[in-house]
Amino acid sequence: MRILAVDDDPVSLDLLEVLVAQIGGHQLTCADSAASALSLIGESPLPRYECLLLDIQMPGMNGIELCELIRSNAVYANVPILMITRMNEKHFIDDAFKAGATDYLNKPFEISELRGRLNILSRVSETNRAHTGKIFAANTSGTTPKPELFGLHSPVPLTDIEGVIDYGAMENYVSQLSRNSLFGSSVFALRILGVAQIFEGVSQYEFKCLVTDVAEAITLAMQDHQSLTAYSGNGTFVCVVDGGWRPNLKRLVDDIQHYLALMDLHLNDGTPINAYLCAGRSVRLLSRGGERAVDALCEARESVETVSAEMEYSPLGMCLAQHSA
């Protein structure tokens, strides 16, 4: 990968150069400030760098502000960003992921940790490149059939919604909380009822708009609380909330439905579309470590899938699903 590392400490940059060279397979460019990084990133139709490593504590613009600014550039909307930092308090981790960080690595670190993270980010970068290639193919060949850009189960990346992050970043977020022993948060999932029928009946663009609108409604309903939401595919949204807030999920779903009703959703041809949600059970991240924290996300998803399956097969659920589609 072509990597850009940004850190005001020359020792940190020297160290990264040596470690990345030893890991092999990457080209590293270093910047000693956010301003210098932005100048290197410049303006181009394709990303000049395939991965960014950002320190947080820097004079002038800090790494979290830089991350947010880079993410606002559409060319870098999906480029993996790894925060490499000494800042291990929860609010820094929260803010970094909210600003668009893909992963978080605490200093000091071992070369094996850096190698592991870069391997994962390299795969993310390859997936992004493949996806971008399909979009370019779709845009440049007018006669070919519309390519399958994503499936029902794809965790479609949603951009420009505050508090919404990629599902991969969400897994990294809960892992980071557990690494830093910042337990106490809980996770739950919400799912669009009859999502398979909806997916079959609308275009991919319309489906992505629907998922985006639902994500926006979810964040509006939770705007007074510390939370992060990710779309994991198959109409399912996973939300992590701070330990201090134990949401009443039934009331939360009602609030989300209220916001969706206000949005007055329509398909491209003007046909109204309704999305009805259900919630699974809340799973505590308490005392979970490493991969077990990620397992909590899976438990939350499984729970909502069970609930939605029960509801979709009930007479009311069938009625709602047909009404949506």
Next chain:
Amino acid sequence: MTELADFQAALVKVRDRFLSVLPERESSISSLLNEVERGGVCADCVDQAKFALHKIAGTAGTLGYGDLGRAAAAGEGELAIYCGTSEGSSELADKLRVVLDLIASAQSSAGR
């Protein structure tokens, strides 16, 4: 030269760079310790020492100075409690002294 030897030689250069910036960081920490011992701490001095401890804690461990890195992290944590106040503490002074001792030890073992 083998690949491992190349890597080790490169790491030695980074370690030299780390040691070359240590006196400046040591001076910031030492200044703060003097103020703590006198019983009054200025915000500017706290900021400079915090920056120095933060930077030491970020790289020392990876460069083989694990004890120094952990001591700097502990000092940074203790300092965060006193940031923005005009009072120091014996706990903070103790932690700063440990960092300064370990800096001296790192410099001495490197022949500086």
